[in-house]
Amino acid sequence: MDFDNGKPIYLQIVDFFYENILMKRWMEDERIPSVREVAMMVEVNPNTAIRAFNHLQDLEVIYNKRGIGYFVSEDGYTKVLDIKRREFMEQMLPDVFKKMTLLNISMDDLKNTYNQQENEKK
Amino acid sequence: MLTVRQLSFNYPNSRPVLKSIDLDFETGNIYGLFGKNGEGKSTLMKIMTGLLFPKSGTSTLHGDNVKKRNAESLQHVFFVPEDFELPSLSIATFEKVQSPFYPKFSKEKFYELIEEFKLYPTNIISKLSFGQKKKVLMAFGLSTNTKVLLLDEPTNGLDIPSKSQFRKVMASAVDEGKCIVISTHQVRDLHSLINHVVILDNASVIFDQPLETVSEGLWFGKASNPDESSILYSESSFGGKTILARNDMEETEVDLELLFNGVLSQPNKINAILKDFHHGPRV
Known part of the structure:
Protein backbone atom coordinates (compact mmCIF):
# COMPACT_ATOMS: atom_id res chain seq x y z
CA MET A 1 0.00 0.00 0.00
CA GLY A 76 20.93 20.79 19.88
CA TYR A 77 22.04 22.07 16.49
CA THR A 78 24.13 18.96 15.74
CA LYS A 79 21.31 16.70 16.94
CA VAL A 80 18.78 18.37 14.66
CA LEU A 81 21.20 18.30 11.75
CA ASP A 82 21.63 14.54 12.29
CA ILE A 83 17.89 13.96 12.49
CA LYS A 84 17.09 16.01 9.41
CA ARG A 85 19.96 14.49 7.39
CA ARG A 86 18.76 11.02 8.24
CA GLU A 87 15.20 12.00 7.34
CA PHE A 88 16.43 13.31 3.98
CA MET A 89 18.46 10.19 3.22
CA GLU A 90 15.94 7.64 4.43
CA GLN A 91 12.63 9.23 3.54
CA MET A 92 12.99 11.88 0.86
CA LEU A 93 15.66 10.31 -1.34
CA PRO A 94 13.91 6.95 -1.84
CA ASP A 95 10.93 8.88 -3.21
CA VAL A 96 13.19 10.89 -5.50
CA PHE A 97 14.89 7.72 -6.74
CA LYS A 98 11.54 6.11 -7.40
CA LYS A 99 10.43 9.10 -9.46
CA MET A 100 13.76 9.13 -11.31
CA THR A 101 13.27 5.53 -12.38
CA LEU A 102 9.69 6.23 -13.39
CA LEU A 103 10.67 9.28 -15.45
CA ASN A 104 13.89 7.74 -16.72
CA ILE A 105 16.18 10.43 -15.25
CA SER A 106 19.78 9.36 -14.85
CA MET A 107 22.30 10.34 -12.16
CA ASP A 108 24.11 12.38 -14.82
CA ASP A 109 20.94 14.33 -15.63
CA LEU A 110 20.64 15.04 -11.95
CA LYS A 111 24.25 16.18 -11.67
CA ASN A 112 23.90 18.48 -14.68
CA THR A 113 20.77 20.12 -13.30
CA TYR A 114 22.48 20.56 -9.97
CA ASN A 115 25.57 22.16 -11.51
CA GLN A 116 23.44 24.39 -13.68
CA GLN A 117 21.56 25.69 -10.67
CA GLU A 118 24.76 26.27 -8.74
CA ASN A 119 26.16 28.30 -11.68
CA GLU A 120 23.01 30.39 -11.88
CA LYS A 121 23.37 31.25 -8.22
CA LYS A 122 26.84 32.64 -8.91
CA MET B 1 -16.73 18.41 36.39
CA LEU B 2 -19.81 18.68 34.14
CA THR B 3 -21.75 15.44 34.23
CA VAL B 4 -24.78 14.43 32.19
CA ARG B 5 -26.65 11.29 33.21
CA GLN B 6 -29.55 9.51 31.50
CA LEU B 7 -30.71 12.83 30.16
CA SER B 8 -33.74 12.99 27.86
CA PHE B 9 -35.52 15.91 26.30
CA ASN B 10 -38.24 16.70 23.80
CA TYR B 11 -39.95 19.92 22.81
CA PRO B 12 -43.76 19.90 23.27
CA ASN B 13 -45.53 17.52 20.89
CA SER B 14 -42.34 16.51 19.09
CA ARG B 15 -40.10 13.53 18.88
CA PRO B 16 -37.28 13.23 21.48
CA VAL B 17 -34.29 15.47 20.72
CA LEU B 18 -32.10 13.76 23.33
CA LYS B 19 -32.49 10.19 24.60
CA SER B 20 -30.62 8.82 27.63
CA ILE B 21 -27.51 10.94 27.17
CA ASP B 22 -24.48 10.13 29.35
CA LEU B 23 -21.49 12.46 29.06
CA ASP B 24 -18.59 13.69 31.19
CA PHE B 25 -16.74 16.91 30.56
CA GLU B 26 -13.45 17.40 32.41
CA THR B 27 -11.10 20.36 32.84
CA GLY B 28 -8.09 20.85 30.60
CA ASN B 29 -9.97 19.80 27.49
CA ILE B 30 -11.62 21.40 24.53
CA TYR B 31 -14.57 19.25 23.49
CA GLY B 32 -15.98 19.35 19.99
CA LEU B 33 -19.70 18.61 19.95
CA PHE B 34 -20.81 17.54 16.49
CA GLY B 35 -24.04 16.43 14.90
CA LYS B 36 -26.20 17.12 11.88
CA ASN B 37 -28.61 20.06 12.00
CA GLY B 38 -31.37 19.52 14.53
CA GLU B 39 -29.61 16.71 16.38
CA GLY B 40 -29.86 18.44 19.76
CA LYS B 41 -26.44 20.04 20.17
CA SER B 42 -27.80 23.47 21.11
CA THR B 43 -30.55 21.91 23.21
CA LEU B 44 -27.95 19.95 25.16
CA MET B 45 -25.92 23.10 25.77
CA LYS B 46 -29.00 24.94 26.96
CA ILE B 47 -29.81 22.15 29.39
CA MET B 48 -26.23 22.10 30.66
CA THR B 49 -26.48 25.81 31.45
CA GLY B 50 -29.92 25.66 33.07
CA LEU B 51 -31.75 27.46 30.27
CA LEU B 52 -33.91 24.41 29.57
CA PHE B 53 -34.99 21.66 31.95
CA PRO B 54 -34.54 18.01 31.03
CA LYS B 55 -37.63 15.76 30.82
CA SER B 56 -35.69 13.18 32.78
CA GLY B 57 -32.14 12.62 33.93
CA THR B 58 -29.69 15.18 35.29
CA SER B 59 -26.98 17.59 34.32
CA THR B 60 -24.72 18.43 37.24
CA LEU B 61 -21.81 20.78 37.76
CA HIS B 62 -19.54 19.66 40.58
CA GLY B 63 -22.39 17.53 41.83
CA ASP B 64 -24.87 20.41 41.88
CA ASN B 65 -27.93 19.96 39.67
CA VAL B 66 -27.87 22.77 37.09
CA LYS B 67 -31.67 22.68 36.93
CA LYS B 68 -31.79 24.34 40.37
CA ARG B 69 -30.06 27.38 38.85
CA ASN B 70 -27.99 28.01 41.96
CA ALA B 71 -26.07 31.25 41.57
CA GLU B 72 -23.02 29.59 43.18
CA SER B 73 -22.84 27.06 40.36
CA LEU B 74 -23.93 29.25 37.51
CA GLN B 75 -21.21 31.78 38.20
CA HIS B 76 -18.79 29.08 37.03
CA VAL B 77 -20.48 28.67 33.65
CA PHE B 78 -20.69 30.90 30.62
CA PHE B 79 -22.61 30.12 27.46
CA VAL B 80 -22.28 31.90 24.14
CA PRO B 81 -25.37 30.85 22.15
CA GLU B 82 -25.60 30.93 18.39
CA ASP B 83 -28.46 33.46 18.39
CA PHE B 84 -28.68 36.07 21.05
CA GLU B 85 -30.13 39.45 21.89
CA LEU B 86 -27.94 42.07 23.51
CA PRO B 87 -29.22 45.27 25.11
CA SER B 88 -28.71 48.64 23.44
CA LEU B 89 -26.01 49.71 25.85
CA SER B 90 -22.46 50.77 25.25
CA ILE B 91 -19.86 48.02 25.54
CA ALA B 92 -18.52 49.64 28.72
CA THR B 93 -21.97 49.79 30.36
CA PHE B 94 -22.66 46.19 29.34
CA GLU B 95 -19.45 45.14 31.06
CA LYS B 96 -20.33 47.09 34.23
CA VAL B 97 -23.82 45.59 34.42
CA GLN B 98 -22.91 41.99 33.60
CA SER B 99 -19.46 41.43 35.11
CA PRO B 100 -20.49 41.39 38.83
CA PHE B 101 -22.15 38.01 38.21
CA TYR B 102 -18.74 36.46 37.58
CA PRO B 103 -16.33 36.72 40.53
CA LYS B 104 -13.26 35.90 38.44
CA PHE B 105 -14.08 38.40 35.69
CA SER B 106 -11.00 40.14 34.29
CA LYS B 107 -11.74 43.67 33.18
CA GLU B 108 -8.25 43.99 31.80
CA LYS B 109 -8.67 40.94 29.58
CA PHE B 110 -12.07 42.11 28.38
CA TYR B 111 -10.84 45.50 27.15
CA GLU B 112 -7.74 43.90 25.70
CA LEU B 113 -9.96 41.58 23.62
CA ILE B 114 -12.32 44.41 22.70
CA GLU B 115 -9.35 46.32 21.37
CA GLU B 116 -7.99 43.27 19.56
CA PHE B 117 -11.38 42.82 17.92
CA LYS B 118 -11.22 46.46 16.77
CA LEU B 119 -14.16 47.62 18.87
CA TYR B 120 -14.46 50.60 21.22
CA PRO B 121 -15.92 50.69 24.75
CA THR B 122 -18.21 53.54 23.66
CA ASN B 123 -19.79 51.50 20.81
CA ILE B 124 -23.53 50.96 21.27
CA ILE B 125 -23.98 47.19 20.99
CA SER B 126 -27.34 47.24 19.19
CA LYS B 127 -25.82 49.30 16.38
CA LEU B 128 -23.06 46.79 15.69
CA SER B 129 -23.12 44.10 13.00
CA PHE B 130 -23.88 40.48 13.91
CA GLY B 131 -20.21 39.52 13.81
CA GLN B 132 -19.26 42.46 16.02
CA LYS B 133 -21.99 41.64 18.54
CA LYS B 134 -20.68 38.11 18.60
CA LYS B 135 -17.20 39.45 19.31
CA VAL B 136 -18.53 41.47 22.26
CA LEU B 137 -20.21 38.41 23.74
CA MET B 138 -17.23 36.19 23.05
CA ALA B 139 -14.80 38.70 24.58
CA PHE B 140 -17.07 38.88 27.60
CA GLY B 141 -17.35 35.10 27.88
CA LEU B 142 -13.60 34.61 27.63
CA SER B 143 -13.01 37.27 30.29
CA THR B 144 -15.42 35.76 32.82
CA ASN B 145 -12.77 33.08 33.51
CA THR B 146 -15.50 30.60 34.32
CA LYS B 147 -14.50 26.97 34.74
CA VAL B 148 -16.91 25.91 32.04
CA LEU B 149 -17.27 27.74 28.77
CA LEU B 150 -19.84 26.58 26.22
CA LEU B 151 -19.72 28.00 22.73
CA ASP B 152 -22.38 27.33 20.12
CA GLU B 153 -21.02 27.93 16.61
CA PRO B 154 -18.44 30.45 17.89
CA THR B 155 -16.84 31.23 14.54
CA ASN B 156 -20.08 31.90 12.65
CA GLY B 157 -20.09 35.51 11.61
CA LEU B 158 -16.44 36.12 12.48
CA ASP B 159 -14.17 37.55 9.79
CA ILE B 160 -10.97 35.73 8.84
CA PRO B 161 -8.51 37.61 11.10
CA SER B 162 -10.89 37.25 14.04
CA LYS B 163 -11.03 33.49 13.60
CA SER B 164 -7.30 33.36 14.06
CA GLN B 165 -7.46 35.68 17.09
CA PHE B 166 -10.19 33.48 18.49
CA ARG B 167 -8.03 30.36 18.12
CA LYS B 168 -5.10 32.06 19.84
CA VAL B 169 -7.28 33.08 22.77
CA MET B 170 -8.73 29.57 23.03
CA ALA B 171 -5.27 27.99 22.92
CA SER B 172 -4.21 30.14 25.85
CA ALA B 173 -7.46 29.63 27.78
CA VAL B 174 -7.51 25.88 28.15
CA ASP B 175 -4.50 25.28 30.36
CA GLU B 176 -5.93 27.51 33.04
CA GLY B 177 -7.94 24.52 34.22
CA LYS B 178 -10.93 25.29 32.06
CA CYS B 179 -13.37 23.00 30.39
CA ILE B 180 -14.48 24.25 27.00
CA VAL B 181 -17.27 22.76 24.90
CA ILE B 182 -17.64 23.92 21.33
CA SER B 183 -20.49 22.96 19.07
CA THR B 184 -19.74 23.65 15.44
CA HIS B 185 -20.15 22.75 11.81
CA GLN B 186 -17.08 24.81 10.88
CA VAL B 187 -14.70 21.96 11.61
CA ARG B 188 -11.87 23.56 9.65
CA ASP B 189 -11.89 26.66 11.85
CA LEU B 190 -11.37 24.72 15.03
CA HIS B 191 -9.90 21.29 14.36
CA SER B 192 -6.48 22.17 15.77
CA LEU B 193 -8.02 23.17 19.09
CA ILE B 194 -10.36 20.28 19.81
CA ASN B 195 -8.91 17.31 21.69
CA HIS B 196 -12.06 15.31 22.37
CA VAL B 197 -14.88 14.50 19.98
CA VAL B 198 -18.53 13.91 20.87
CA ILE B 199 -20.98 13.10 18.08
CA LEU B 200 -24.76 13.17 18.47
CA ASP B 201 -27.04 11.38 16.04
CA ASN B 202 -30.63 10.22 16.28
CA ALA B 203 -30.90 11.88 19.69
CA SER B 204 -28.09 9.71 21.10
CA VAL B 205 -24.37 9.94 21.70
CA ILE B 206 -22.88 7.72 19.00
CA PHE B 207 -19.25 8.69 19.57
CA ASP B 208 -17.29 9.99 22.57
CA GLN B 209 -13.51 9.71 22.32
CA PRO B 210 -10.36 11.70 23.02
CA LEU B 211 -8.51 12.48 19.79
CA GLU B 212 -5.48 10.72 21.25
CA THR B 213 -7.37 7.44 21.10
CA VAL B 214 -8.68 8.20 17.62
CA SER B 215 -5.19 8.79 16.25
CA GLU B 216 -3.91 5.67 17.97
CA GLY B 217 -6.58 3.47 16.48
CA LEU B 218 -7.42 4.96 13.12
CA TRP B 219 -5.58 6.01 10.01
CA PHE B 220 -6.83 8.87 7.80
CA GLY B 221 -5.83 9.63 4.24
CA LYS B 222 -5.74 8.45 0.68
CA ALA B 223 -4.75 4.86 0.32
CA SER B 224 -3.88 3.94 -3.24
CA ASN B 225 -4.20 0.16 -3.00
CA PRO B 226 -5.99 -0.54 0.22
CA ASP B 227 -6.92 -3.98 1.19
CA GLU B 228 -10.75 -3.96 0.94
CA SER B 229 -11.23 -5.64 4.29
CA SER B 230 -9.25 -3.01 6.19
CA ILE B 231 -11.39 -0.09 5.01
CA LEU B 232 -13.66 1.19 7.75
CA TYR B 233 -15.06 4.05 5.72
CA SER B 234 -14.34 5.53 2.32
CA GLU B 235 -15.57 8.81 0.78
CA SER B 236 -15.69 7.39 -2.72
CA SER B 237 -14.53 4.22 -4.37
CA PHE B 238 -11.84 5.84 -6.51
CA GLY B 239 -8.97 7.79 -4.97
CA GLY B 240 -11.11 9.17 -2.17
CA LYS B 241 -10.14 9.64 1.43
CA THR B 242 -10.50 6.62 3.66
CA ILE B 243 -10.42 5.63 7.29
CA LEU B 244 -8.51 2.45 8.03
CA ALA B 245 -7.65 0.62 11.22
CA ARG B 246 -4.18 2.00 11.90
CA ASN B 247 -2.47 -1.13 13.19
CA ASP B 248 1.27 -0.62 12.63
CA MET B 249 0.98 2.30 10.25
CA GLU B 250 2.40 5.75 10.88
CA GLU B 251 0.25 8.14 12.85
CA THR B 252 -1.76 10.57 10.72
CA GLU B 253 -3.54 13.77 11.57
CA VAL B 254 -7.17 13.10 12.45
CA ASP B 255 -9.40 14.40 9.67
CA LEU B 256 -12.41 15.52 11.69
CA GLU B 257 -14.75 15.87 8.72
CA LEU B 258 -13.88 12.41 7.53
CA LEU B 259 -14.24 11.05 11.06
CA PHE B 260 -17.67 12.66 11.39
CA ASN B 261 -18.90 11.20 8.10
CA GLY B 262 -17.32 7.86 8.93
CA VAL B 263 -18.93 7.66 12.36
CA LEU B 264 -22.35 8.60 10.98
CA SER B 265 -22.19 5.82 8.40
CA GLN B 266 -20.26 3.14 10.34
CA PRO B 267 -20.59 3.86 14.06
CA ASN B 268 -20.30 0.24 15.16
CA LYS B 269 -17.24 -0.64 13.10
CA ILE B 270 -15.34 2.44 14.22
CA ASN B 271 -16.31 2.22 17.88
CA ALA B 272 -15.39 -1.47 17.92
CA ILE B 273 -11.83 -0.69 16.81
CA LEU B 274 -11.38 2.09 19.35
CA LYS B 275 -12.83 0.02 22.18
CA ASP B 276 -9.58 -1.89 22.49
CA PHE B 277 -7.53 1.15 23.42
CA HIS B 278 -6.72 1.80 27.03
CA HIS B 279 -8.13 5.31 27.36
CA GLY B 280 -11.47 3.71 28.03
CA PRO B 281 -14.35 4.79 25.82
CA ARG B 282 -17.73 5.35 27.33
CA VAL B 283 -19.92 4.58 24.35
Missing part, protein backbone atom coordinates in the same frame (compact mmCIF):
# COMPACT_ATOMS: atom_id res chain seq x y z
CA ASP A 2 1.17 3.51 -0.74
CA PHE A 3 -0.04 6.38 1.35
CA ASP A 4 -0.34 10.07 0.96
CA ASN A 5 -1.25 11.29 4.38
CA GLY A 6 -1.43 14.30 6.60
CA LYS A 7 1.33 14.59 9.16
CA PRO A 8 0.08 14.85 12.76
CA ILE A 9 0.03 18.43 13.99
CA TYR A 10 2.46 17.73 16.81
CA LEU A 11 5.06 16.57 14.30
CA GLN A 12 4.47 19.70 12.25
CA ILE A 13 5.26 21.69 15.39
CA VAL A 14 8.41 19.60 15.84
CA ASP A 15 9.41 20.58 12.28
CA PHE A 16 8.80 24.22 13.16
CA PHE A 17 11.25 23.82 16.07
CA TYR A 18 13.80 22.09 13.83
CA GLU A 19 13.63 24.92 11.35
CA ASN A 20 14.18 27.55 14.02
CA ILE A 21 17.18 25.64 15.36
CA LEU A 22 18.71 24.97 11.93
CA MET A 23 18.25 28.60 10.89
CA LYS A 24 19.90 29.57 14.18
CA ARG A 25 16.93 31.66 15.21
CA TRP A 26 16.96 29.58 18.38
CA MET A 27 20.50 29.18 19.64
CA GLU A 28 21.94 26.41 21.79
CA ASP A 29 21.42 26.86 25.52
CA GLU A 30 18.93 29.62 24.78
CA ARG A 31 15.44 29.70 26.18
CA ILE A 32 12.65 28.90 23.72
CA PRO A 33 8.97 29.94 23.93
CA SER A 34 6.80 28.17 26.53
CA VAL A 35 4.20 25.51 25.77
CA ARG A 36 1.48 28.11 26.05
CA GLU A 37 3.26 30.59 23.82
CA VAL A 38 3.83 27.93 21.17
CA ALA A 39 0.19 26.82 21.41
CA MET A 40 -0.93 30.40 20.83
CA MET A 41 1.63 30.99 18.07
CA VAL A 42 0.46 28.02 16.03
CA GLU A 43 -3.16 28.15 17.28
CA VAL A 44 -3.38 24.62 18.64
CA ASN A 45 -4.59 22.94 21.78
CA PRO A 46 -1.81 23.14 24.43
CA ASN A 47 -2.05 19.35 24.83
CA THR A 48 -0.84 19.04 21.24
CA ALA A 49 2.00 21.48 21.90
CA ILE A 50 3.04 19.47 24.97
CA ARG A 51 3.35 16.37 22.80
CA ALA A 52 5.81 18.23 20.55
CA PHE A 53 7.84 19.38 23.59
CA ASN A 54 7.92 15.85 25.01
CA HIS A 55 8.97 14.40 21.68
CA LEU A 56 11.87 16.87 21.41
CA GLN A 57 12.86 16.28 25.00
CA ASP A 58 13.00 12.52 24.40
CA LEU A 59 15.32 13.18 21.45
CA GLU A 60 17.39 15.46 23.72
CA VAL A 61 17.02 18.38 21.34
CA ILE A 62 15.60 20.53 24.12
CA TYR A 63 15.70 20.29 27.89
CA ASN A 64 13.60 21.61 30.73
CA LYS A 65 14.86 23.72 33.61
CA ARG A 66 12.32 23.38 36.34
CA GLY A 67 10.39 26.56 36.89
CA ILE A 68 12.29 28.44 34.21
CA GLY A 69 11.33 26.87 30.91
CA TYR A 70 12.67 24.96 27.95
CA PHE A 71 16.10 25.44 26.38
CA VAL A 72 17.81 24.19 23.23
CA SER A 73 20.34 21.51 24.27
CA GLU A 74 24.05 22.25 24.25
CA ASP A 75 24.47 20.11 21.14
